[in-house]
Amino acid sequence: MTLQRPLRHYLEAYAFLGLLVAAAIFFSVWPETGETFTSAANLRTLVSSNSVIAIVALAALVPLVCYEFDLSVGAIAGLSAVFVATALAGGTPVPLAIALGVGLGLGVGCVNALLITRIGVNAVIATLGVSIILAGVVNQKTGGISVTGDIPLGFSEFGSSNWLGVPKIAFVLALIALAVYYLLEHTPYGRYLYAFGSNREAARLVGIRTKLTLGIAFAISGALCGAAGVLQVARAGSADPKVGETFTLPALAAAFLSAAAIKPGRYNVAGTLVAIFFLAVLNNGLNLAGSPEYVSNYVNGVALIVGVGLAVRLGRRQEV
Amino acid sequence: MRHGLDSQPGRDGSVIVLQAEHVSKAFGATQALDDVSLELRRGSVHALLGGNGSGKSTLIKAIAGVEPADAGAIAIRGERHDLRTMTPARAREAGLHFVHQQRSTFPDLTVTENLAIGRGFETGVGGRIEWRRARQRAAAVLERFQIDADPDTELGRLGPATQTMVAIARALQDQDGERDGVLLLDEPTASLPAPEVALLLDALRRYAEAGQAIVYVTHRLEEVFAIADRATLLRDGRVVGDVEPRRLDHDGLVELMMGRSVAQIERLRGRPEGRTILTVRGLAAGPLAPLDLDLREGEIVGVAGLTGSGRSTLLKALFGVIPPESGEIRIDGRPRRIGSPPEAMAAGFAYVPEDRQRDAAFPALSVAENLSMTVVPDYWHRGALNRRRERRDALGLFDTFLIAAESDAAPLRSLSGGNQQKVVLARWLRRNPRLLLLDQPTQGVDVGARAEIYELIHDAVAGGAAALLASSDFEELARLCDRVLVLRKGELVAELRDGELDADRIAREANAKVAA
Numbered sequence: 001m002t003l004q005r006p007l008r009h010y011l012e013a014y015a016f017l018g019l020l021v022a023a024a025i026f027f028s029v030w031p032e033t034g035e036t037f038t039s040a041a042n043l044r045t046l047v048s049s050n051s052v053i054a055i056v057a058l059a060a061l062v063p064l065v066c067y068e069f070d071l072s073v074g075a076i077a078g079l080s081a082v083f084v085a086t087a088l089a090g091g092t093p094v095p096l097a098i099a100l101g102v103g104l105g106l107g108v109g110c111v112n113a114l115l116i117t118r119i120g121v122n123a124v125i126a127t128l129g130v131s132i133i134l135a136g137v138v139n140q141k142t143g144g145i146s147v148t149g150d151i152p153l154g155f156s157e158f159g160s161s162n163w164l165g166v167p168k169i170a171f172v173l174a175l176i177a178l179a180v181y182y183l184l185e186h187t188p189y190g191r192y193l194y195a196f197g198s199n200r201e202a203a204r205l206v207g208i209r210t211k212l213t214l215g216i217a218f219a220i221s222g223a224l225c226g227a228a229g230v231l232q233v234a235r236a237g238s239a240d241p242k243v244g245e246t247f248t249l250p251a252l253a254a255a256f257l258s259a260a261a262i263k264p265g266r267y268n269v270a271g272t273l274v275a276i277f278f279l280a281v282l283n284n285g286l287n288l289a290g291s292p293e294y295v296s297n298y299v300n301g302v303a304l305i306v307g308v309g310l311a312v313r314l315g316r317r318q319e320v
Numbered sequence: 321m322r323h324g325l326d327s328q329p330g331r332d333g334s335v336i337v338l339q340a341e342h343v344s345k346a347f348g349a350t351q352a353l354d355d356v357s358l359e360l361r362r363g364s365v366h367a368l369l370g371g372n373g374s375g376k377s378t379l380i381k382a383i384a385g386v387e388p389a390d391a392g393a394i395a396i397r398g399e400r401h402d403l404r405t406m407t408p409a410r411a412r413e414a415g416l417h418f419v420h421q422q423r424s425t426f427p428d429l430t431v432t433e434n435l436a437i438g439r440g441f442e443t444g445v446g447g448r449i450e451w452r453r454a455r456q457r458a459a460a461v462l463e464r465f466q467i468d469a470d471p472d473t474e475l476g477r478l479g480p481a482t483q484t485m486v487a488i489a490r491a492l493q494d495q496d497g498e499r500d501g502v503l504l505l506d507e508p509t510a511s512l513p514a515p516e517v518a519l520l521l522d523a524l525r526r527y528a529e530a531g532q533a534i535v536y537v538t539h540r541l542e543e544v545f546a547i548a549d550r551a552t553l554l555r556d557g558r559v560v561g562d563v564e565p566r567r568l569d570h571d572g573l574v575e576l577m578m579g580r581s582v583a584q585i586e587r588l589r590g591r592p593e594g595r596t597i598l599t600v601r602g603l604a605a606g607p608l609a610p611l612d613l614d615l616r617e618g619e620i621v622g623v624a625g626l627t628g629s630g631r632s633t634l635l636k637a638l639f640g641v642i643p644p645e646s647g648e649i650r651i652d653g654r655p656r657r658i659g660s661p662p663e664a665m666a667a668g669f670a671y672v673p674e675d676r677q678r679d680a681a682f683p684a685l686s687v688a689e690n691l692s693m694t695v696v697p698d699y700w701h702r703g704a705l706n707r708r709r710e711r712r713d714a715l716g717l718f719d720t721f722l723i724a725a726e727s728d729a730a731p732l733r734s735l736s737g738g739n740q741q742k743v744v745l746a747r748w749l750r751r752n753p754r755l756l757l758l759d760q761p762t763q764g765v766d767v768g769a770r771a772e773i774y775e776l777i778h779d780a781v782a783g784g785a786a787a788l789l790a791s792s793d794f795e796e797l798a799r800l801c802d803r804v805l806v807l808r809k810g811e812l813v814a815e816l817r818d819g820e821l822d823a824d825r826i827a828r829e830a831n832a833k834v835a836a
Contacts, residue, residue: 186704188696195693198682205641205671205679206693206747207662265684265731 016261016271016307020278027285036288040165048159048167050280052077052232055173057251057272058180059224063217064255065184065193065267066200068123070221072112073251075131075138076105078244080229082138082147085239089149097155101230102223108134109222113215123218131248138241147239159234169231176224181269183220193217194266250279253300257307279303335362337533338416338502343392343403345378345557352378353389354557360502360535365528367544367565368537369577370554371738371766376537379554380506384418385411396502417491419505425487427476432458434475435490465489466526480627481516484508485523492532503527504535509543510764514792515626515831521547539766541573542795553577574767594618596653597786598755603647605637606630607810610647615755615786620777622801623790624826630810631790632674635757638788639671640664651754665694667755670748674759674790676737680744683733687725687743688714690732694747713750721746722772738769745773749780756780756787762796774800794823794830806830 027037036042056073063070080101087097108130115126158168184190192213195203204210228247233239257278258271282303283296338360345353353375360366370376381387383394385406392403396414411418425434432451435458436442442453458471467485469478475486492503505524509517517540525547528534538544544551544565553561553576561576568576594617602610608630615621625631636642638649640660649656651667658664664671673679682690691714692699699706714728723742725735732740745761756777762770777800781787791797797804803817806829814829 182704188700188705191689191693191696191705194685194689195682198684199678199680201678202673202680202682203693205639205661205673207665208693209662 012264013262016257016278017274020274020281023278023281023285027281027288030285030289032290033285033288037285042284042288044162044167046280046284048169048235050276051167051169051173052228052235053247053250053280054254054273054276055176055228055231056225056247057254057276058177058269059221059228060251060255061258061267061269061272062180062184062193062221062224063123063214064252065190066196066214066217068116068214068217069252070112070127070218071124071248071252072108072127072131072134073221073225074244074246074248075134076108076222076225076244077229077232077247078138078239078241079108079134080104080226081232081239081243082141082229082241084230085147085149085151085233086141088151088155088233089147094152094155098230101233102226105226105229106219106223109219109225110215112222113218116218117211117215127218135245138244142239142241144241146241148237151233151237155234156237159231159237169235172231176227177269177273180224184269189213189216197267250276250300253304254279256304260307260310275307336360337362337396338535339395340379340383340403341393341395343379343382343389345375345382345387345389351557353382353392356392356554356557356559358535358552358559358562360533361550362533363528363531364549365524365534365536365547367548367551368535368554369539369541369544369551369573371577371768374554374766375557376554377506378557380418380420380504380535380537382406383411383416383504384408384420386420415501417501417503419484419487419491419503419508425475425483425490427483428474430472430474431462431469431478431486432471434486435461435471435493438490439494461489461493465492466523479516479519480512481519481523484512484520488523488527492527502533502535504537506537507539507764508536509538509540512792514794514827517543539764541570541767544573545570577767594784597651599648599650599653600638601648601650603634603637603644603649605642605644605647606633608633608637608807609810609812611812613805615788617784617786618781619803620781620787620789620801622797622804622826623788623807624792624794624797624804624830625790625807626792626830628809629807629830631807632759633810634807635671635759635788635790638664638755639669639757641671665751668751668753669755669757670694670751670753671757672744672748672759672761674763676741676744676763681732681740684731686729687723687732687735688728690743691717691728691747691750694751717746717750721749721776738765741765742769742773742776745776749776752783752785753780754785756785756789758787758789760791760793761789762791762793794826797826798823 027033056077060070060073083104084097084101087100088094112127112130115121116123161168163171184193192203192208195208196210196213200210232243254272254275255267257275258267259265261271261274262268263271279300282299286295286299336359340356340358343353343356356375356379368376368379378387382389382392382403385408388406389403394401394403396416399414401410401414426437432455436454441449442457444450455471462469462471465485467482467489469482469486475483478486488503492501509520512520521543524534524536536548548565551563551565552559553563555577565573596614596616598613598615600611600613602612604610607628611634623631623634633642637644638658640658640663643659649658656667658667682693688711692710699710711728717723718725721742723739723746725739732743735743741761748756758777761777762773765773777787789797789801798821801821803815804821804826805812806814806816806826808830816825816829
């Protein structure tokens with residue numbers, strides 16, 4: 001409380017980023033993990049696998065700015081991955097397959113949007129129901145077996161190769177993150193999303209078309225998840241029917257945690273990226289140290305609760 | 321009772337039941353309370369007065385233990401309690417009862433359930449609620465407090481004053497001795513229409529006469545004159561007066577409260593009549609029966625009526641919030657369809673809703689963002705929002721609309737109520753609207769800010785707009801409007817102008833029983 005205002009502000013904004021850096025430094029110098037953690041191969045895997053989750057998290061972020069949850073983000077990414085892999089294995093040209101993945105995501109996103117804005121189903125219920133249905137679709141399509149087949153070499157090479165020493169997938173993430181940042185912070189639409197999230201009735205009464213605003217948010221979310229599915233295929237060279245589900249929780253957690261970083265009290269793009277990579281570094285380091293798998297469950301759960309608790313406190317303190 | 325009453329006799333023979341001493345509290349750099357002391361006598365109503373942000377609510381919260389103070393203590397029943405370590409439980413034990421500003425009752429639950437919540441239901445074997453006993457107890461409480469309600473009614477179906485009375489009854493129901501309990505009410509009348517206020521004030525008066533000591537926070541000076549035996553005036557967290565309101569007049573009290581005399585704004589009567597801006601024929605919506613209305617340039621027209629009379633509905637229907645069932649709207653003589661807020665805005669309408677927190681404020685967004693929300697596309701330039709221009713304009717609006725805020729980047733909720741209201745008003749007036757639809761624009765706003773808001777409305781109208789002003793404050797309507805339409809149960813029952821325009825006349829028209 002005695003801290004000067006600007007200093008406190010910086011602490012609130014960058015504490016989380018500091019934690020990320022601290023965790024990275026810790027695992028680099030800790031003898032147990034140092035050598036492996038800092039190896040180029042490990043860092044590249046860490047970056048590229050989490051780039052896909054980060055895109056799913058950005059997808060979840062857009063409706064979350066409106067205080068609405070999209071629980072179908074992982075399922076949509078999984079659906080897109082399975083269909084794209086099947087199409088590629090069947091000889092579909094790469095651009096068409098990419099369009100298919102993104103289009104599928106957009107389509108499901110539009111279905112979410114219609115359910116929520118037209119029929120008035122609660123967003124949690126609507127997206128949960130849709131995600132369960134999608135799990136069924138994926139299962140029917142694959143019989144529960146990974147889609148491997150002949151993925152064109154150029155495509156999977158893009159997913160596993162580097163540019164300037166950094167996985168190419170990370171560049172795609174950077175582009176998408178920039179686009180979402182631009183959308184949220186530099187367009188009237190983004191402003192309306194934040195207004196909607198702060199007070200939807202007031203938003204309606206200042207002339208914002210609230211249903212359209214919310215609907216578009218879910219459509220964008222779907223399209224981004226579709227893109228994440230495409231990248232997952234490029235990265236893995238195949239599509240595991242179970243991979244989508246594993247994205248949902250870390251992605252939502254990171255989107256939530258974003259309110260504790262960079263712009264305290266406000267869900268934001270940079271905060272989402274910090275959160276994703278903080279959790280990734282932590283899990284990766286513990287993994288290398290040979291800690292059993294359940295430890296990462298504890299770490300992820302605690303990080304989510306502490307982070308969101310902090311964000312709530314930060315938001316509340318500004319009320320005074 | 322814990323032990324015998326230990327309080328000292330007060331100067332004028334009555335007994336002091338509560339003493340607050342040297343209470344201080346700072347929020348960051350702001351000193352919200354600065355060495356505030358207060359004495360409360362048994363059987364008296366003690367008003368706590370002050371402008372927005374003067375520290376009234378902070379003091380109540382400190383005494384309640386909701387927001388610990390930095391220094392200070394209270395003495396009650398001969399015991400001292402340090403306010404730095406006060407807790408709600410301890411306050412309750414000491415015999416303090418609170419009805420806070422935020423709604424604390426449950427409109428969907430019955431009166432019985434509302435009375436039992438916080439106190440506990442009477443339960444039988446296995447924790448089963450014994451509804452019959454709970455209901456009997458509720459009936460007894462209602463009778464004791466002379467509340468005209470059935471224990472089985474859902475609270476939300478009762479009038480707002482009755483709801484507040486139930487909240488008070490709930491706070492007081494278990495008081496062991498009626499003699500030394502203390503009731504603290506934080507703005508109980510803020511959202512009540514005038515006739516309901518009278519109902520509540522009567523009840524408070526009765527409770528006081530029965531020996532209850534009441535601390536009463538309000539903005540409304542008329543109420544102070546009506547019921548308060550004493551008043552403590554706060555300004556910027558300091559006590560600036562401890563007075564007997566009966567010995568002062570309205571202006572004297574305002575002057576003490578604001579630290580400057582507030583020039584009452586005179587109505588600009590007899591202005592040349594401008595062109596007709598708005599013509600409404602046969603507009604019907606919700607409770608509102610078909611209504612005709614003409615508004616001219618430079619005119620402020622009041623809409624008076626009780627809750628449910630259709631005054632808010634009229635404004636909402638004109639702004640496209642509620643779809644009208646029938647009717648025609650013409651603007652500058654041309655017919656126009658208003659089916660949604662964006663269409664209303666395109667027609668040059670502006671709408672300040674009745675409930676700021678619910679319908680107008682974006683509490684988490686910055687003041688600048690709140691100000692620009694009606695004009696966001698104007699800042700869309702070469703593919704990006706021009707934030708620099710947005711902030712510069714916001715600072716300009718601070719000057720024009722007398723908004724006191726630490727910075728344009730501060731979240732709206734950090735502003736006082738009056739300043740938030742000015743932000744909402746500024747958001748609309750910056751569009752230079754042709755028609756202002758204002759629903760209770762000065763609700764919960766202190767006297768100083770109120771005068772400033774009146775001035776802003778006047779300036780806007782003088783620039784060629786027209787205003788339709790709905791209010792339950794008939795004094796305000798009489799002072800501010802050129803003419804006043806009175807609605808009763810959705811019907812337009814009177815149009816008062818010039819000589820007929822006074823608060824009593826408006827109240828009579830609004831209240832008159834509908835002939836069977």
